[in-house]
Amino acid sequence: MSGRSPCAWPAWHGIIRAVECCDTQLQGLRVGRYAVPNLPAAAWYLTFYWCSHCGAKRHNGNTNSEMYCLPKSNHVDCISPVSYTTMSRTWRDYNYFLLGCVIVLTGFSLAMIYTTTLHNPSTQGYFSRHLVNLIIGAVAMVLLTTLDYHALQSWVGPLYIATVAILGVVMVLGGVRGGAQSWLDLRLRTFQPSEPAKLAIIITLAAYWERFARNGGDWRVQLGGLLLAGIPMGMVFIQPDFGTALVIASIWAMVAWSAGMRWWQILLVLVIAIPVGYYGWMHVLEKYQKIRILVFLDPLKYDPKLENGAYNIIQSLNAIGTGGITGQGWTHGPLTQGNYVPVQYSDFIFSAAGEELGFIGTTILLIFEGLLVWQALAVASTARDMMGRLIAVGVAAMFLCHLLVNAGMNMSIMPITGIPLPLISYGGSFNMTALAAVGLLQSVALRRRRIVF
Numbered sequence: 001m002s003g004r005s006p007c008a009w010p011a012w013h014g015i016i017r018a019v020e021c022c023d024t025q026l027q028g029l030r031v032g033r034y035a036v037p038n039l040p041a042a043a044w045y046l047t048f049y050w051c052s053h054c055g056a057k058r059h060n061g062n063t064n065s066e067m068y069c070l071p072k073s074n075h076v077d078c079i080s081p082v083s084y085t086t087m088s089r090t091w092r093d094y095n096y097f098l099l100g101c102v103i104v105l106t107g108f109s110l111a112m113i114y115t116t117t118l119h120n121p122s123t124q125g126y127f128s129r130h131l132v133n134l135i136i137g138a139v140a141m142v143l144l145t146t147l148d149y150h151a152l153q154s155w156v157g158p159l160y161i162a163t164v165a166i167l168g169v170v171m172v173l174g175g176v177r178g179g180a181q182s183w184l185d186l187r188l189r190t191f192q193p194s195e196p197a198k199l200a201i202i203i204t205l206a207a208y209w210e211r212f213a214r215n216g217g218d219w220r221v222q223l224g225g226l227l228l229a230g231i232p233m234g235m236v237f238i239q240p241d242f243g244t245a246l247v248i249a250s251i252w253a254m255v256a257w258s259a260g261m262r263w264w265q266i267l268l269v270l271v272i273a274i275p276v277g278y279y280g281w282m283h284v285l286e287k288y289q290k291i292r293i294l295v296f297l298d299p300l301k302y303d304p305k306l307e308n309g310a311y312n313i314i315q316s317l318n319a320i321g322t323g324g325i326t327g328q329g330w331t332h333g334p335l336t337q338g339n340y341v342p343v344q345y346s347d348f349i350f351s352a353a354g355e356e357l358g359f360i361g362t363t364i365l366l367i368f369e370g371l372l373v374w375q376a377l378a379v380a381s382t383a384r385d386m387m388g389r390l391i392a393v394g395v396a397a398m399f400l401c402h403l404l405v406n407a408g409m410n411m412s413i414m415p416i417t418g419i420p421l422p423l424i425s426y427g428g429s430f431n432m433t434a435l436a437a438v439g440l441l442q443s444v445a446l447r448r449r450r451i452v453f
Helices: 009-021 041-053 084-091 096-116 126-146 149-173 194-211 219-238 242-258 263-283 287-294 310-323 349-382 386-410 428-446
Strands: 029-031 034-036 079-081 175-177 180-185
Touching: 096 126, 096 349, 096 428, 126 428, 149 180, 149 194, 149 219, 149 386, 149 428, 194 219, 194 242, 194 386, 194 428, 219 242, 219 263, 242 386, 310 349, 310 386, 349 386, 349 428, 386 428
Parallel strands: none
Antiparallel strands: 029 034, 029 079, 175 180
């Protein structure tokens, strides 16, 4: 490609590199055969200036090269709309396997919500509400897929402040459910702000460590990340919602480790966490909450009156045991249809699946949950930059913690904390958050390729 000095090819190359280093991308256009996505205003000005003042003839030496630059005309002819072929190259990076996992899991979810609310008068209408929640979540997933995740960097500050503020509102005006002041009544529906707060924390931590990418292992940087996660985590713990606080802690741990945390820093955090945890156990948690945490070790020992979780665990184990290998059949589980398992449509939905679908059905369910986490880590491994990688790692940590704790408490190997099973349990706030998180994963996957000239 030829041109007149001083505006030669190296100058254009430098402009693109500068734009790329600012984490902006050019969208809807191509320069030559290169697709350049999300054109910011500054890039427009630079592009038009170069094309207006720098002469470059059409390169005809290679039929695969499509450089357009006609400086003698009044319009800019060195850029043109992206063709269908270019767009197909972009969507080639869409993670269809991840989408398939989401479709299968939401199918499981609809089937299980239907059967667990079928003969319970107090849960009539839950299935239709759940369907609406999934549709809203799917819309959020599509919107975040099309959004360039780099654009979120400009909104990290307001997003984090809004998250902390709304958690503060919950502490003052929130409604109490299951012993935790975690809900806001919006008249038309209730809302649990701590669920989308998880996604806001993931985005905040990813943008934070992207800014300090070169010295992510520095103790001051790690302390800053701990503070960013610790403030909302402490507010959630005070509600008190031990399960959500545990998820936020898991998100921070995996993101911090991926960002460069060293072994001695992990040991230091554990040393600090011991007295903090002791204080929380002695002065924050109520007696019944302590029993719910310990009851999985020996239900009848810690809760002989079956008032604080022991009954839930016993009925959950009975339901899973009744299912056997192949299960009692969908909508034919005696304990599930008799409503003997408390909150079987949410916290203990895994036990209902064990009774009606059996060992085979729950194994398939767990396989797809595992594939969901695996695909999140796969997106992280191919992300183009640290922010994309840490977003994917944070989402993987959120899904993994929910999976392990929910399935574990249903089988009496984890404390009862009220954490839903990802994309399965009833609950609008978390399901919309989970689908939005999948949209962020797709956004990272679609933008994993750098512009190279």
